Amino acid sequence: MSVPRFASLVSRSRGAAAPALRNAARSFSTTNAIRSAGSIPSLHTFTEEEVMLREAVAKFATEVVGPKVREMDENEMMDRFVIDGLFQQGLMGIETPAELNGSGTSFTAAILTVEELAKVDPSVSVMCDVQNTLVNTVFTKYANAAQKEKYLPKLATDTIGCFCLSEAGSGSDAFALQTKAEKQGDYYILSGTKMWITNSYEAGIFLVFANVDPSKGYKGITCFIVEKDMGVEIAKKEKKLGIRASSTCALSFDDIKVPASNVLGQIGQGYKYAIEILNEGRIGIAAQMLGLAQGAFDLAVPYTFDRKQFGQAIGDFQGMQHQYAQIAVEIEAARLLTYNAARMKEQGKSFVKEAAMAKLYASQVAERAASKAVEWMGGVAFTRDLLAEKFYRDCKIGAIYEGTSNIQLQTIAKILKTQYAK
Amino acid sequence: MAHRILVPVKRVIDYAVKIRVAGGKIDTNVKHSMNPFDEIAIEEAVRLKEAKKAAEVVTVTVGSTKSQETLRTALAMGADRALHVEIPESAEVQPLEVAKILKAIVAKESPSIVLLGKQAIDDDAGQTGQMLAGLLDWPQATFASKVELNDSVLTVTREVDGGLETVKTTLPAILTADLRLNQPRYATLPNIMKAKKKPIEKLSPADLGVDVTPRIKVLEVSEPPKRSAGKTVGSVDELIDKLKNEAGVI
Numbered sequence: 001m002s003v004p005r006f007a008s009l010v011s012r013s014r015g016a017a018a019p020a021l022r023n024a025a026r027s028f029s030t031t032n033a034i035r036s037a038g039s040i041p042s043l044h045t046f047t048e049e050e051v052m053l054r055e056a057v058a059k060f061a062t063e064v065v066g067p068k069v070r071e072m073d074e075n076e077m078m079d080r081f082v083i084d085g086l087f088q089q090g091l092m093g094i095e096t097p098a099e100l101n102g103s104g105t106s107f108t109a110a111i112l113t114v115e116e117l118a119k120v121d122p123s124v125s126v127m128c129d130v131q132n133t134l135v136n137t138v139f140t141k142y143a144n145a146a147q148k149e150k151y152l153p154k155l156a157t158d159t160i161g162c163f164c165l166s167e168a169g170s171g172s173d174a175f176a177l178q179t180k181a182e183k184q185g186d187y188y189i190l191s192g193t194k195m196w197i198t199n200s201y202e203a204g205i206f207l208v209f210a211n212v213d214p215s216k217g218y219k220g221i222t223c224f225i226v227e228k229d230m231g232v233e234i235a236k237k238e239k240k241l242g243i244r245a246s247s248t249c250a251l252s253f254d255d256i257k258v259p260a261s262n263v264l265g266q267i268g269q270g271y272k273y274a275i276e277i278l279n280e281g282r283i284g285i286a287a288q289m290l291g292l293a294q295g296a297f298d299l300a301v302p303y304t305f306d307r308k309q310f311g312q313a314i315g316d317f318q319g320m321q322h323q324y325a326q327i328a329v330e331i332e333a334a335r336l337l338t339y340n341a342a343r344m345k346e347q348g349k350s351f352v353k354e355a356a357m358a359k360l361y362a363s364q365v366a367e368r369a370a371s372k373a374v375e376w377m378g379g380v381a382f383t384r385d386l387l388a389e390k391f392y393r394d395c396k397i398g399a400i401y402e403g404t405s406n407i408q409l410q411t412i413a414k415i416l417k418t419q420y421a422k
Numbered sequence: 423m424a425h426r427i428l429v430p431v432k433r434v435i436d437y438a439v440k441i442r443v444a445g446g447k448i449d450t451n452v453k454h455s456m457n458p459f460d461e462i463a464i465e466e467a468v469r470l471k472e473a474k475k476a477a478e479v480v481t482v483t484v485g486s487t488k489s490q491e492t493l494r495t496a497l498a499m500g501a502d503r504a505l506h507v508e509i510p511e512s513a514e515v516q517p518l519e520v521a522k523i524l525k526a527i528v529a530k531e532s533p534s535i536v537l538l539g540k541q542a543i544d545d546d547a548g549q550t551g552q553m554l555a556g557l558l559d560w561p562q563a564t565f566a567s568k569v570e571l572n573d574s575v576l577t578v579t580r581e582v583d584g585g586l587e588t589v590k591t592t593l594p595a596i597l598t599a600d601l602r603l604n605q606p607r608y609a610t611l612p613n614i615m616k617a618k619k620k621p622i623e624k625l626s627p628a629d630l631g632v633d634v635t636p637r638i639k640v641l642e643v644s645e646p647p648k649r650s651a652g653k654t655v656g657s658v659d660e661l662i663d664k665l666k667n668e669a670g671v672i
Contacts, residue, residue, distance in 0.1 A: 048491070049614050052617075055455075056498075056608050056610070056611070088610065089611060090611030090612040090613075091611060098612065098615070103610075103611035103612045104615055109611070
């Protein structure tokens with residue numbers, strides 16, 4: 001590629017840089033001009049089954065999940081009927097191959113599913129997201145054939161899984177985890193506690209990251225497949241600000257026995273799997289936040305055209321017009337970041353920066369959109385009679401889990417440095 | 423008893439869309455989906471197949487290339503194969519012409535039952551099933567809210583103005599589905615993926631020897647008058663006066 005040749009020119013005066021960059025762009029375009037103008041479709045292009053799936057999920061979300069949203073939030077409990085519905089619709093094994101009882105569809109199909117569910121209930125959306133983009137993907141990428149055959153069908157048909165990495169003393173600094181795994185014959189004895197684990201109240205399969213050799217630091221971290229009846233205990237179910245129907249628990253492993261055959265992947269490579277998986281999971285959370293933003297917007301804006309004050313619909317006041325137009329722009333931008341990251345992953349391109357950008361931005365947009373939605377709807381949106389206040393509470397987690405916003409910024413900055421520093 | 427059920431489906435403007443009239447025409451640049459009564463028909467046919475009362479469910483539509491998505495939805499709900507009688511997007515077909523096409527399809531496919539939705543939500547004609555029965559000289563059981571098939575005898579509960587009516591008919595027969603017949607299933611993702619592999623056969627009205635030129639001309643399309651606020655009246659005399667002189671209804 002031509003850019004390195006011009007790099008030294010770029011670092012000189014701006015005047016000299018401009019023609020150099022223009023030349024660089026020209027040589028880029030000749031090598032990439034595989035298609036003619038007008039033949040590359042927009043990011044709003046989907047396969048037939050992605051379109052059909054989106055419509056089916058939207059219908060399911062509105063008709064099956066919709067009526068239960070408020071109740072599940074008040075009870076802080078996911079309704080069993082909704083969970084069964086997710087499994088029956090084939091939404092818990094979206095990318096799992098059909099031979100393993102999955103739906104054998106694309107990553108973007110999973111992203112669209114998470115988005116559509118989040119428009120109605122971000123709690124249900126995150127349950128589906130963790131199952132598909134974290135748990136299933138860990139098995140698909142790193143498990144051996146026997147483990148895939150044993151666990152993927154269960155995860156696709158009736159068993160919820162969860163991803164157990166964080167602890168009281170290790171969140172962003174994940175590698176500082178303390179849970180230990182001591183080899184004893186054909187077993188590992190796991191001891192320790194995990195915190196903030198999504199889905200853990202309902203889960204039957206737990207992917208637990210534990211250290212087999214603390215003297216090696218993070219290079220001892222290993223991923224274990226742990227089943228509920230091996231002795232996993234729910235130490236505490238958290239009462240939360242938002243996504244209350246999604247269970248978030250502290251777990252404890254009190255010297256439980258896990259067969260050595262349940263080591264997933266290589267011993268000491270767990271840290272690598274965790275990092276790689278979270279990169280993909282980020283796109284899932286971006287989709288959840290995107291759906292949340294859109295759901296809040298779709299709830300509030302029609303109201304502004306119904307509500308009349310001072311003789312006109314409040315949505316027609318210029319002040320309001322400017323606000324919802326701005327939010328619509330930001331939602332569209334978050335959407336394009338999310339879809340683009342998903343497509344890049346599908347194409348096998350490096351997507352770490354794009355995934356971090358999508359998650360960072362979508363969670364920020366979700367917060368702004370949900371906050372504005374409450375304002376636009378006014379007093380009634382401040383009550384629990386409407387779901388606007390729920391979207392506002394639910395959005396905050398977006399900036400925190402699966403990598404805080406500061407971590408996303410750091411990830412992006414590190415990549416930028418490799419691109420810009422000499 | 424290898425019964426084949428033929429289920430015609432129609433792509434219509436989605437029931438949730440607010441219909442707008444622009445320049446004397448309905449704005450069709452909006453979301454479309456399968457006619458809800460046709461979804462109910464597909465669901466009933468698939469249930470009969472699952473109960474082993476029927477061997478095959480074939481779906482058919484008369485429409486432009488966009489109608490293919492409606493066929494895929496029917497396949498995803500459980501239909502086995504589809505027929506697409508393609509017409510240009512600018513063309514329209516009316517109930518009698520559709521009935522004639524279906525008569526030709528019936529000759530080709532030999533179904534025991536043709537199960538249609540009772541009406542389409544765009545034209546609300548409610549005629550196609552009945553006209554088809556007339557053209558084929560087959561018995562018909564319309565507005566079905568319950569269907570039982572036993573030994574080639576159909577027992578159908580119909581919703582009529584006065585209540586419910588139960589009729590028995592031999593096969594072959596025409597059925598039209600009413601709202602309370604069933605609750606259509608959601609297309610699950612595995613079924614959406616399986617639907618990709620199911621065949622869609624393409625035909626044209628000419629292949630079937632049918633002239634689809636419309637015989638009914640639409641003269642005008644307009645929105646219903648906007649609802650105005652009600653008025654309270656002080657006495658019965660005032661009410662009569664207003665009904666006579668203002669509303670002009672007595």
